Amino acid sequence: MDWAFMTHYAPYFVNAGYMTVFISFFGVLLAVVLGLLCAAVEITRIPVLYQIVRAYIELSRNTPLLVQLYFLFFGLPKLGVVWSAETCAIIGLAFLGGSYMSEALRGGLEAVPTIQHESAQMLGFSKAQAFIHIILPQALSTAIPGVVANVIFLVKESSVVSAIALADVMYVTKDLIGMYYDTYESLTLLIITYLVILLPISIVGTLLERRFDYARR
């Protein structure tokens, strides 16, 4: 191990880590919004919209992020749609994650037993009240493990954005290996950076799951 090399290049990995976190944060945020919209359409079964959402979910779940990114970054400009690499990466992650989030959220909503709706109605709750106070908390409680798993999945998938020339953790690693052939040191820094990003998410996720598992108790 060449410690001087590692301390010298550690700041590069900090910056690259910020890029990974930046892309992942906005990607996940948009994915949750998109997922909520899709879950709402799927549950209410609005005609036409429902078919569009189903088609989107199948397309997004059955194609790799790398190909989605190449299409957005290299393909779309030929139609006059030119986005920066950052925008492509965030939209790509949102396109991929939206379907996963939608499935997790829908699963949560559908897992709430009918008797909960009926009981709320009997107790004189309006539809909106029942949804906000009774259905949604239980649905979120069931959905949290899936949502947390999806967040981790999306942060990991964000490693692919190096392929459209974004200077994330993978990009810096490959650069350093190529330039200096300090393979061990670069790979060690790569592993540490991802652990620093992903372990807290994983731990917070587990805590959230424990805190909000009242639907199953």
Next chain:
Amino acid sequence: MQGAEILLQPGVFPRLLQGLWVTVWIAGVSVGLSVPVGLLVGWLMTLRNPLIRILMRIYLDFIRIMPQLALLFIAFYGFAQAWGWNLDATGACVLVFVLWGGAELGDLVRGALESIPKSQYESAYVLGLSPWQTFSRVILPQAVRRLLPASVNLATRIVKTTSLAVLLGVVEVIKVGQQIIDAHRFEFPTATLWIYGVIFFMYFIVCWPLSIVARRLEKRWAHD
């Protein structure tokens, strides 16, 4: 939609299909080898030996928390320097996908084995079945039902992850697409749109049937 004619140029589509075959081959071999590895890992994870437990935990957690691309880099660049394994890019891909698939499948196997109630073993014993009969006639059929839908989903994920092979320099469907795009840069400037669009749908056509099979199995066996 000008430029779509590139897909009809002689050799373009057949070459893409050849590339797709490489993708499917890597994924198929990886899935095939993941099955025995996964069964072994799953069985090891049910053992009570504390050392094996800890080793399996570390293996599973490390594989799970690292992005697949990072694992590919570690195998491709790291192993060569560490042990002088000059894996070619395809070999590195298969190795990583098998280690990853084996870990994920192992966890599924563990879950399926542990979800079978003790009474099943005890009843089989009382009925006079030998240990092997118990395993093959009683435990296995139940475990497979709990295992198979998620395993087919895992296969879909492995196919999708095979796309990362291009970043190590494997000449698979994406690389072939890039070669075609570069070769026709001046005749068909809009080739990127069409080629990447076609590759997008090629992956979809491979993965979608697997997803449908997984969903069917899940529904059919949900209430057993």
